[in-house]
Amino acid sequence: MHHDHRRLGRELDLFDTDPLIGAGLPYWLPDGAAVRHALEEYVREVERRAGYRxxxxPVLGKRELYEISGHWAHYSDDMFPPMELGGEQVVLRPSLCPHHAVIYRSRPHSHRDLPLRMAELGPMYRSELSGVLGGLTRVRAIQLNDxxxxxxxxxxxxxxxxxxxLIRRAYEAMGIVPARYRLSLPGPGGKYVDAPELWQRSVALLREVLDDSGLPYESAEGEAAFYGPKIDVQVADRAGRESTLSTVQIDFHQPERFxxxxxxxxxxxxxxxxxxxSVVGSVERAVAHLLEQHGGAFPGWLAPVQLVVLPVSESERSVAEALAARCAERGLRxxxxxxxxxxxxxxxxxHRLVPYQAVVGAREAADGxxxxxxxxxxxxxPLPADEALRRIExxxxxxxxxxxxxxxxPGSGAESRS
Structure with a gap:
């Protein structure tokens, strides 16, 4: 069965749109915000453990910033038009990399500082044509795990x-199986930086990384970023439609420009x-794929409501409410x-999509x-309430x-395998 995330997301009260806000600008309802927050917290923590800072x-930058980075020459058709501000032109950023290049440049660095891993979950903006906008997969305001x-x-x-x-581990946690790995190469046309030697070096490096990984991959011309080749991790929805979720790119161009x-x-x-x-790509596209992959039955750590307490009668309501409060104290939704x-x-x-349903009848209420x-x-x-919560947690x-x-x-050895 094919799950359309646009329909399902609205039915499950995760997100919606409004003509007054505009096309390609969805807003997140509380349950959708809970999924998004869980995903963002997960990726921040795995990045922190992997040595990222x-x-x-800012979401704005002067036009000159994007002229230096090459976005203005190669990507301006996908950018919102400049805004006049105090005699200068400022632009909503289409990506985060120019800002990060400037942050790197702002302080001196030694070889002892490298590798310097800089991460941000930040918004960026693309001037997508209204005809291609849809749900969470093609939007104009994007929250990128970059x-x-x-x-x-x-x-x-x-x-x-x-x-x-990091991408492999994240997909395992999200219950996602990649459709394929793609080495995205430049194609004919003038949308790429004209630096053949740098392209050859970066393509060779990415091929070595893929070959070393043992992952099967395909090469695709015309899919590279304007400044360099990339590894694209492709996912497919249940109808077989493919999209890029995560990427790894090598760039010799912007370090030179800046x-x-x-x-x-x-x-x-x-x-x-x-x-x-990017480990999970844009939060919007990741949640869209998760919805279609799982039909709204998210892995427990991502579910908007993780446990629903069902008192059999009104007599058990106070016990049920106390249990829900204990869940909240333990960080469970x-x-x-x-x-x-x-x-x-x-x-x-x-509540069939909620991972855990805790039924509390007269016996359970009396015995905890x-x-x-x-x-x-x-x-x-039936389990003691604290034990049940501990194991769920x-x-x-x-x-x-x-x-x-x-x-x-005890002594089974399962502890060391888990």
Whole structure:
């Protein structure tokens, strides 16, 4: 069955659009914001553990910034028109890399600082034609999980391979299987930077990274960025339509344009290489694909509501509300669906996409237990409430796609494998 994220996202109250805000400018409702926040927090944390430092940069830049970067010459058709401000022209940025190049340039760097990994979850803007806009996949305001690694030439292969590994781990946590890996090369036409030697070097490096990884890949002409080739991680929806989610790019062009330098071990000034990479791509496109992939049944750590407490009767409501409050204290997203919302069976069906349903009847309320129903239809024997929450919290904290794991027996060795 094909799930259309545009229909499903509205039905599940994740996002919507309004003509007064404009085409290609969706707004996020509370449940959608919860999914987005969970995804952003995940990627920030995996980047931090991988040695990235996070920055913030403005959404505007002077036209001159994009003239230096090459965006104005090669990409201006996709940019919003400049705004006059105090005798200067400023532009909504179409990408984050020029800002990061300027941030790098703002401080002196030594070879001991490299690789310098700079990350940002930041907004950018593309002047997409109204005919191609749709849902979350093609939008005009994009929240991008972006990063730029400034490194020496002999560090490029290791850093690009590290970025591919972050992407692999993220896809595993999100329950996404890539459709294919693509080496995106320049094609005929004038939209690319005219520097044949730099293109040859960067293409050769990316081929080595892909060959070393053992991943199967295909080459595609005409799909490169204007400043360099890239590895594109392609995903497909259930109808087989393909799109790019994550990328790794090697760029010799912008370090030269911005005259980026570092002092080498020999005391001389050297030019760094700039690796552009995105682990989950734009938040909008990632959530669109997750919706279509999972039909709204997100992995537990991404679900907008992770646990719903179902008191059998009004007599158990106060116990149910106390349990939901304990969930909130532990960082779990929980809500109570009481008898005023229908029979127990009706409430179970209404919350069929919630990973965990905790049924609280008279016996459970009296003994401090919960009877868990899992989204996949399994019903578990009643457990002490704290134990149930601890085990759910463990799976969610591990960004697991599993709904439940039996406790390992002491001495079984399962602890070391998990």
């Amino acid at each position: 996070h920055v913030y940069s 990063a730029h690694i400034f490194c020496a030439l002999d560090q490029v292969r290791k850093e690009a391979a590290g970025a591919l590994e 005259d980026l330098r570092y002092i080498g071990a020999d005391g001389a000034r050297h030019r760094p290489v700039m690796i552009h990479r 929980a809500e109570v669906a009481g008898p005023d919302r229908g029979s127990l069976g009706a409430r179970v069906r209404e 237990l919960v009877a868990l129903r899992l989204r996949d239809g399994r019903r578990l024997a 463990h799976l969610i904290g591990a960004h697991s796609t599993a709904l439940w794991e039996e406790e390992p027996r």
